[in-house]
Amino acid sequence: MDHTSTLTLTVNGTKVSRTVQPRTHLIDFLRDELGLTGSHIGCEHGVCGACTVRVDGTIVRGCLTLAVQCEGKAVDTVEGLSDSGELAQLQQAFHERNALQCGYCTPGMLVAALDLVKSEPDATRERIREHLSGNYCRCTGYQAIVDAIETVLVHRRKEARA
Amino acid sequence: MKSPAFAYAKPRTLDEACGLLEAHGEESRIIAGGQSLVAMLNLRLAAPGLLVDINAIEGLGGISVQGDRLVIGALVRHREIEQSGMVAENCPLLAQAAPHIAHVAIRNSGTIGGSIALADPAAEWPACCLALDATFRLVSKKGERRVAARDFFKGLFATALRPAELVAAIEIPLLPNHRSVFLELARRRGDYAIVGLAALARPEGGRLHDVRLAYLGGGDAPILARHAMQAAEGKPPAADLSAELARDLSPLADLENRAATKLHLANVLARRALAALAA
Numbered sequence: 001m002d003h004t005s006t007l008t009l010t011v012n013g014t015k016v017s018r019t020v021q022p023r024t025h026l027i028d029f030l031r032d033e034l035g036l037t038g039s040h041i042g043c044e045h046g047v048c049g050a051c052t053v054r055v056d057g058t059i060v061r062g063c064l065t066l067a068v069q070c071e072g073k074a075v076d077t078v079e080g081l082s083d084s085g086e087l088a089q090l091q092q093a094f095h096e097r098n099a100l101q102c103g104y105c106t107p108g109m110l111v112a113a114l115d116l117v118k119s120e121p122d123a124t125r126e127r128i129r130e131h132l133s134g135n136y137c138r139c140t141g142y143q144a145i146v147d148a149i150e151t152v153l154v155h156r157r158k159e160a161r162a
Numbered sequence: 163m164k165s166p167a168f169a170y171a172k173p174r175t176l177d178e179a180c181g182l183l184e185a186h187g188e189e190s191r192i193i194a195g196g197q198s199l200v201a202m203l204n205l206r207l208a209a210p211g212l213l214v215d216i217n218a219i220e221g222l223g224g225i226s227v228q229g230d231r232l233v234i235g236a237l238v239r240h241r242e243i244e245q246s247g248m249v250a251e252n253c254p255l256l257a258q259a260a261p262h263i264a265h266v267a268i269r270n271s272g273t274i275g276g277s278i279a280l281a282d283p284a285a286e287w288p289a290c291c292l293a294l295d296a297t298f299r300l301v302s303k304k305g306e307r308r309v310a311a312r313d314f315f316k317g318l319f320a321t322a323l324r325p326a327e328l329v330a331a332i333e334i335p336l337l338p339n340h341r342s343v344f345l346e347l348a349r350r351r352g353d354y355a356i357v358g359l360a361a362l363a364r365p366e367g368g369r370l371h372d373v374r375l376a377y378l379g380g381g382d383a384p385i386l387a388r389h390a391m392q393a394a395e396g397k398p399p400a401a402d403l404s405a406e407l408a409r410d411l412s413p414l415a416d417l418e419n420r421a422a423t424k425l426h427l428a429n430v431l432a433r434r435a436l437a438a439l440a441a
Contacts, residue, residue: 003169022167023164023168023203025204028164044163044164045205046197059266059270063200066170069196069215115266130351133352
């Protein structure tokens with residue numbers, strides 16, 4: 001029984017192959033092996049949401065996902081979602097609404113918020129709060145973050161009607 | 163913290179998985195969604211020598227109606243249950259309970275089989291399975307056996323699972339004439355509940371029949387509150403089941419709530435649930 005595995009997966013659209021220890025969780029793999037330090041590590045036991053990334057299109061906890069379990073999967077991080085422009089509206093709204101201060105939780109907030117914006121265009125403030133319940137912010141409080149996401153949702157609804 | 167080192171295997175068949183579990187005994191642990199196990203590894207509360215990843219095994223997924231039962235494969239994610247039309251139609255209790263499980267990112271990965279096998283007394287699925295009188299299909303090298311949920315949960319993280327045996331599916335009897343309610347009290351959405359209740363009954367002319375009350379957070383295992391159920395049976399919604407619940411439950415005090423507070427809250431939930439079932 002070997003303590004290393006070869007892992008091949010797609011990260012932000014690029015196929016990568018590395019040798020990893022099974023104990024390495026996805027977020028350490030992304031940060032330490034691939035240098036993608038946009039996703040943050042907070043609590044490392046699934047509570048804070050700072051490590052939220054997308055695997056095969058759904059959001060997961062990077063700290064509760066083993067890298068070896070992502071064999072053959074497509075991982076998207078805040079870097080890739082920024083480059084592709086998918087996050088552009090949310091990033092602008094976070095900036096305008098002052099929805100970040102230290103920025104530690106922001107990558108996770110953005111990835112979780114994008115999931116809601118895409119899957120539930122009619123989400124209310126209440127639903128925004130529910131969807132972000134697994135993402136902690138210790139600086140701004142949540143009001144500005146909910147404001148920013150609501151701004152994007154309202155904007156998108158207007159665009160859709162036009 | 164970081165997990166201690168372990169070996170990793172991803173078998174393709176149940177037979178292979180059971181063989182690995184048999185060969186490595188207590189050194190091995192099954193990983194499916196990993197939403198409890200990886201946290202325990204990171205906190206170094208668990209240190210298995212081998213993780214057996216069951217995600218590639220065919221036949222452990224899927225939701226279907228088979229005869230008079232809803233059958234949910236062990237690898238079905240919480241989120242799948244939450245969003246399944248088949249579940250909403252055939253077993254609304256599960257659809258009601260799913261949003262209470264942690265957060266979306268966790269529900270996307272965590273599995274119902276993992277929740278059953280772990281038997282966390284604060285988890286939602288074990289209590290639902292007690293209330294629904296579900297049956298678990300357990301498989302090992304020796305074949306398959308079926309164990310009722312009501313015989314399965316033995317105590318704190320303790321179950322009827324034998325070494326080298328795994329949960330393959332959950333079978334839930336269809337109860338088309340019952341109503342269900344799932345309630346939790348938690349300080350924040352997604353937190354472990356202080357106390358929670360999965361409730362079912364068949365309402366008829368303002369009275370409740372076949373009342374089932376299963377609690378999470380009510381003791382060191384999910385608990386079917388038999389005395390409270392008996393007291394509520396065949397009657398209009400009871401206003402106070404505190405005496406019965408004191409016999410049924412033995413909640414543990416924690417940093418925020420005394421045992422007496424939890425008992426009080428359990429009674430509050432029972433009152434709310436019964437009223438909702440009769441409404």
